[in-house]
Amino acid sequence: MLKPHQSRALFLDFDGVLHPPEAIAGARPPLTANQIRKSFPGTFQHLPTLHDLLHKHDDVAVVVSSSWRLFLSDAELIDLLAPISTWFAGSLSRYEGKDEAIRDWLTHQQVNDFAVLDDVAQFFPEGSKSLILCDPRRGLSDPVVQRRVREWLQLASH
Numbered sequence: 001m002l003k004p005h006q007s008r009a010l011f012l013d014f015d016g017v018l019h020p021p022e023a024i025a026g027a028r029p030p031l032t033a034n035q036i037r038k039s040f041p042g043t044f045q046h047l048p049t050l051h052d053l054l055h056k057h058d059d060v061a062v063v064v065s066s067s068w069r070l071f072l073s074d075a076e077l078i079d080l081l082a083p084i085s086t087w088f089a090g091s092l093s094r095y096e097g098k099d100e101a102i103r104d105w106l107t108h109q110q111v112n113d114f115a116v117l118d119d120v121a122q123f124f125p126e127g128s129k130s131l132i133l134c135d136p137r138r139g140l141s142d143p144v145v146q147r148r149v150r151e152w153l154q155l156a157s158h
Contacts, residue, residue: 003061006060007059007113008060009062010061010117011098011102011115011117012062013066013116014043016120016135016139017066017117018045018050019043021136024036024043030072031071032076033076033079033080043080044080045141047081048083049140049146050083050140051084054153062081062084062087062088063090063092063105064081064088064092065091065092065101074088092105098123098124099123118132119133119135
């Protein structure tokens with residue numbers, strides 16, 4: 001749920017964005033947030049980078065678009081995303097494809113300014129100028145991705 005001061009959204013995938021896919025290799029849902037942290041310590045390694053990027057941008061709502069939303073509750077997602085939990089605004093509908101679910105969320109929340117952090121272009125068949133595509137091996141550690149996020153964040157700040 002959007003907070004009153006949040007006027008734009010960052011849709012966030014996990015695998016290939018916050019950590020390389022191999023960080024979670026072998027995991028089989030359902031797992032709790034605690035089990036993920038203990039058994040897969042390489043997950044969410046780029047979360048501090050995202051926190052640093054979001055710093056001073058309270059108008060941004062982070063919405064989980066990752067498939068993790070299918071087996072974790074919003075409370076568990078908040079637990080995993082603790083460093084950026086103040087920006088957390090929920091997750092997408094559990095049953096739609098990402099592109100459709102994002103469009104539906106934007107319509108219901110009446111948000112026009114958004115960016116999508118993902119590592120799979122095929123999830124967005126219509127293409128999207130709002131997509132910030134990550135190399136799954138580098139994710140958010142890639143300086144080019146960081147620059148694109150920073151540009152989007154600063155664009156609306158002026």
